[in-house]
Amino acid sequence: MTRTVDGEHLVGQPIDRIDGPAKTTGGARFSAEHAYPGLTHAALVPATVSRGRITAIDTAAAAAVPGVITVLTHGNAPKLNPPKRPTPANLSTLVSGTQVNYLNTDEVHWDGQPVAVVVAETSHAAREAAALVHVSYERLPAVVDFAAEEPNAVAQKGNPVMPGSAKKGDADAALAVAPVTVDARYTTPQHHHNALEPHATTAVWQGDELTVHDSTQSITWLRKHLALRFGVPEAKVRVLAPFVGGGFGGKGFAWPGTIIAVLAARATGRPVRLLLTREDVHRAVGARTPSAQRVALGADTGGRLTALVHTSVTRTSRVGGQPEQVTAPAQHLYDATNIRTAQSQTTLDWMPNTSMRAPGDAIGSFALESAIDELAGELGIDPVELRMRNEPERNPIDGKRFSHRMLREAYALGARRFGWENRSPEPRSTRDGRWLVGMGVATAYHPAMQFTANVTVRLAADGTVTVRCGFQEMGMGNATVQAQIAADALGVPFEAVRVEYGDSALPASVMAGGSMQTSTVAGSVLAACGKLTRRLSTLARRTGMQGRTPTEILTAARVPFIDAAVGSDTRLGALAGQARMLAKVVRDQRTWAKAACGAHFCEVRVDADTGEVRVSRWTAAFDVGRVINRKTAFSQLRGGIVMGIGMALFEEALVDRRTGRIMNPSLSGYHVPVHADVPPIDIACLDEPDPTMPLGILGVGEVGITGVAAAIANAIHHATGSRIRDLPITPDKLVT
Amino acid sequence: MRLNVTVNGEPKQADDVWEGESLLYVLRERLGLPGSKNACEQGECGSCTVYLDGVPVCSCLVAAGQAEGHDVRTVEGLADGDTLDPVQQSFVDAGAVQCGFCTPGLVVAAHDLLHRVPDPSDEEIREALAGNLCRCTGYEKILDAVRNAAATS
Numbered sequence: 001m002t003r004t005v006d007g008e009h010l011v012g013q014p015i016d017r018i019d020g021p022a023k024t025t026g027g028a029r030f031s032a033e034h035a036y037p038g039l040t041h042a043a044l045v046p047a048t049v050s051r052g053r054i055t056a057i058d059t060a061a062a063a064a065v066p067g068v069i070t071v072l073t074h075g076n077a078p079k080l081n082p083p084k085r086p087t088p089a090n091l092s093t094l095v096s097g098t099q100v101n102y103l104n105t106d107e108v109h110w111d112g113q114p115v116a117v118v119v120a121e122t123s124h125a126a127r128e129a130a131a132l133v134h135v136s137y138e139r140l141p142a143v144v145d146f147a148a149e150e151p152n153a154v155a156q157k158g159n160p161v162m163p164g165s166a167k168k169g170d171a172d173a174a175l176a177v178a179p180v181t182v183d184a185r186y187t188t189p190q191h192h193h194n195a196l197e198p199h200a201t202t203a204v205w206q207g208d209e210l211t212v213h214d215s216t217q218s219i220t221w222l223r224k225h226l227a228l229r230f231g232v233p234e235a236k237v238r239v240l241a242p243f244v245g246g247g248f249g250g251k252g253f254a255w256p257g258t259i260i261a262v263l264a265a266r267a268t269g270r271p272v273r274l275l276l277t278r279e280d281v282h283r284a285v286g287a288r289t290p291s292a293q294r295v296a297l298g299a300d301t302g303g304r305l306t307a308l309v310h311t312s313v314t315r316t317s318r319v320g321g322q323p324e325q326v327t328a329p330a331q332h333l334y335d336a337t338n339i340r341t342a343q344s345q346t347t348l349d350w351m352p353n354t355s356m357r358a359p360g361d362a363i364g365s366f367a368l369e370s371a372i373d374e375l376a377g378e379l380g381i382d383p384v385e386l387r388m389r390n391e392p393e394r395n396p397i398d399g400k401r402f403s404h405r406m407l408r409e410a411y412a413l414g415a416r417r418f419g420w421e422n423r424s425p426e427p428r429s430t431r432d433g434r435w436l437v438g439m440g441v442a443t444a445y446h447p448a449m450q451f452t453a454n455v456t457v458r459l460a461a462d463g464t465v466t467v468r469c470g471f472q473e474m475g476m477g478n479a480t481v482q483a484q485i486a487a488d489a490l491g492v493p494f495e496a497v498r499v500e501y502g503d504s505a506l507p508a509s510v511m512a513g514g515s516m517q518t519s520t521v522a523g524s525v526l527a528a529c530g531k532l533t534r535r536l537s538t539l540a541r542r543t544g545m546q547g548r549t550p551t552e553i554l555t556a557a558r559v560p561f562i563d564a565a566v567g568s569d570t571r572l573g574a575l576a577g578q579a580r581m582l583a584k585v586v587r588d589q590r591t592w593a594k595a596a597c598g599a600h601f602c603e604v605r606v607d608a609d610t611g612e613v614r615v616s617r618w619t620a621a622f623d624v625g626r627v628i629n630r631k632t633a634f635s636q637l638r639g640g641i642v643m644g645i646g647m648a649l650f651e652e653a654l655v656d657r658r659t660g661r662i663m664n665p666s667l668s669g670y671h672v673p674v675h676a677d678v679p680p681i682d683i684a685c686l687d688e689p690d691p692t693m694p695l696g697i698l699g700v701g702e703v704g705i706t707g708v709a710a711a712i713a714n715a716i717h718h719a720t721g722s723r724i725r726d727l728p729i730t731p732d733k734l735v736t
Numbered sequence: 737m738r739l740n741v742t743v744n745g746e747p748k749q750a751d752d753v754w755e756g757e758s759l760l761y762v763l764r765e766r767l768g769l770p771g772s773k774n775a776c777e778q779g780e781c782g783s784c785t786v787y788l789d790g791v792p793v794c795s796c797l798v799a800a801g802q803a804e805g806h807d808v809r810t811v812e813g814l815a816d817g818d819t820l821d822p823v824q825q826s827f828v829d830a831g832a833v834q835c836g837f838c839t840p841g842l843v844v845a846a847h848d849l850l851h852r853v854p855d856p857s858d859e860e861i862r863e864a865l866a867g868n869l870c871r872c873t874g875y876e877k878i879l880d881a882v883r884n885a886a887a888t889s
Binding site: 248 | 754756757761764765768769770771772773774775776777778780781783810811812814815820824825827828829831833834835836837838839840843861862863865866867868869870871872873874875876877878879
């Protein structure tokens with residue numbers, strides 16, 4: 001086990017995660033594992049039409065199942081406040097997965113929308129009864145086919161953080177006269193997060209006080225949202241989520257299961273547990289939008305980009321959803337003379353889309369990084385060399401400074417470790433028995449952000465430190481790294497620090513998303529520790545204990561502990577914090593182009609007869625700023641790469657184009673990578689701090705997945721000579 | 737029906753067990769052992785892996801009645817008091833744990849592999865654990881954990 005020794009910095013060390021023993025022994029309690037006296041179980045009834053009105057619900061057979069307590073529908077459910085339109089001025093509105101007021105309306109907006117819930121003494125009874133609820137509908141015309149709707153897409157409005165379009169020069173004119181061009185269409189399907197833990201809620205009302213154990217990535221905002229929907233003061237709502245079994249964006253918002261569980265608990269007056277089935281996870285939680293993209297590149301014969309056009313179409317829903325920054329990579333990666341990006345979207349009668357690991361960037365990088373590889377082929381230039389010839393000094397689209405960019409160094413390091421110089425330039429030129437062997441490369445890129453979190457830190461006379469912050473832990477290791485940071489800042493051993501998190505009763509934090517939680521919380525922890533250090537110095541001067549340990553100083557001063565707070569949870573404090581946060585984000589956005597980046601190198605083997613693809617080797621070199629903990633950070637990066645392998649080769653929601661119903665809502669139908677699909681993955685990080693971020697952290701949660709699908713598509717092209725522009729790259733696409 | 741089953745060495749009883757109930761449900765909901773996870777309920781993900789008479793099974797696919805009179809060992813039964821089993825310790829040391837939801841099933845599956853094959857090759861490890869899905873770690877460190885546990889035991 002790795003442990004600190006005196007005088008050594010903890011930041012940068014591969015410390016074992018503090019929750020390791022709890023998780024390996026089965027001791028960690030997740031949201032569906034809290035026992036309450038009189039606990040009941042709920043099951044959802046999904047709509048079977050894509051758009052319409054409920055004309056009747058027959059619940060008699062369901063109610064007659066032994067153990068059933070109630071069947072709630074729009075006819076008898078308690079009234080709920082409808083969700084408000086999302087606005088940054090009110091954070092509680094941002095986490096509403098949809099605009100539907102569940103079980104308070106007869107309207108159906110997508111196939112799978114929950115239209116009733118059964119509450120029973122056991123989950124068996126609830127599920128059996130749910131299957132017996134008979135719903136009659138008036139069907140209304142529905143628009144559910146993304147491909148058919150693509151021509152009707154409208155331009156995204158955009159906002160200061162995410163512009164819907166961007167322009168430099170005249171890319172279309174430059175493209176028309178460029179001596180070498182690539183102009184291609186790329187498509188990606190709907191992806192589902194499929195965290196191993198299905199979404200679960202345990203809801204308990206005591207009078208007007210609500211306690212909710214929920215598998216959420218957003219404790220603070222969910223609490224605000226529940227207070228708004230159920231018409232109770234925020235102070236009466238407590239959301240707990242110390243352990244969340246993976247999220248990847250799928251648990252960022254409040255989806256129907258959470259709201260309906262709380263509603264059912266209010267209606268029955270008993271604690272309710274609602275554990276989504278894997279089918280519910282697909283049908284009642286948002287997913288990553290499908291996309292259709294065009295990338296057109298023009299270059300001179302020396303490989304200098306003169307034109308870069310990247311456009312995208314994605315889907316949202318009539319009842320919610322969000323635009324995706326699919327073309328963002330095209331604004332940052334290449335020093336093209338002329339650039340045009342434009343994002344548009346369709347609006348369907350569908351479950352709203354939502355963020356999934358590197359929203360926009362994950363699918364946008366597939367198209368852009370495939371197209372660059374195609375251009376390299378047209379030019380007869382090595383794809384790494386082509387990228388280096390177009391590596392910008394300033395942010396290409398607007399000339400902003402990079403806070404830090406070491407993509408050249410990442411490529412050099414990755415190429416060396418991988419052995420890129422051994423690649424033969426010709427496609428389909430390496431064979432090993434029945435396997436065609438190819439190598440591919442692509443750039444990873446994800447913007448870095450820092451928001452603000454409220455934190456309190458207590459330094460006690462017994463030498464212990466307590467960090468309190470309502471951040472969330474879905475496996476990233478944040479509790480461990482914040483303990484490292486606090487221990488370093490205060491000069492105490494790692495074991496002396498206790499971190500309290502995952503509870504809305506703690507100082508309010510940001511949601512876990514956008515790869516910004518670690519840097520955001522670190523900024524506040526450092527500020528609080530700075531305050532404590534200054535107070536400690538004052539006490540030391542006063543007591544003549546300069547240069548002594550915190551315990552000696554506090555003991556001499558007869559002070560049992562000292563506290564420092566950053567931010568405030570009062571109403572005024574929260575508003576001030578929010579204003580500070582928005583101001584900082586906008587200022588940062590205006591000043592810097594700030595991102596984590598990296599280079600993926602992979603080798604694939606493709607069966608010449610069957611088209612089976614095996615990824616056989618992987619090296620990725622990243623510039624993620626300072627690495628706080630190699631063990632947890634590298635694991636996040638590897639996990640991103642493996643999810644990218646799934647995206648490249650397996651993952652696809654199969655959607656019935658007539659109804660919009662997902663036809664493979666299970667882990668047997670929706671394939672995610674398993675051990676035997678994954679090669680050894682070599683990770684290297686440059687470990688150079690970004691000068692504008694707390695401790696130089698740029699975030700590791702999302703950058704890993706970006707570029708992965710392109711690297712594999714490029715390697716498959718190198719192996720076989722076939723260029724596949726439609727994900728996932730299944731064997732049928734390689735044998736036809 | 738009443739179910740009699742030995743769990744982690746102790747005789748246990750559960751009453752009013754429904755005929756369609758899974759062993760996983762009995763463990764989690766009736767015997768207070770939620771270490772085995774419920775993630776797909778169709779034997780695809782391996783999160784609910786337990787030993788049944790020394791053989792690893794997906795407990796979501798075993799009817800509770802099939803366990804009548806038999807011996808079950810769950811992830812809660814691997815450690816010796818506060819001392820982790822070498823496989824558990826190896827998972828912690830290698831950094832093979834992230835969100836922790838797949839971990840109990842993987843620990844049991846790896847424990848079984850090392851019992852059968854004390855010094856497995858990488859291919860044997862990948863194949864043996866291919867029925868245990870993990871969405872967080874990227875699998876690499878899980879392999880390291882099994883290799884390390886093999887080397888130290």
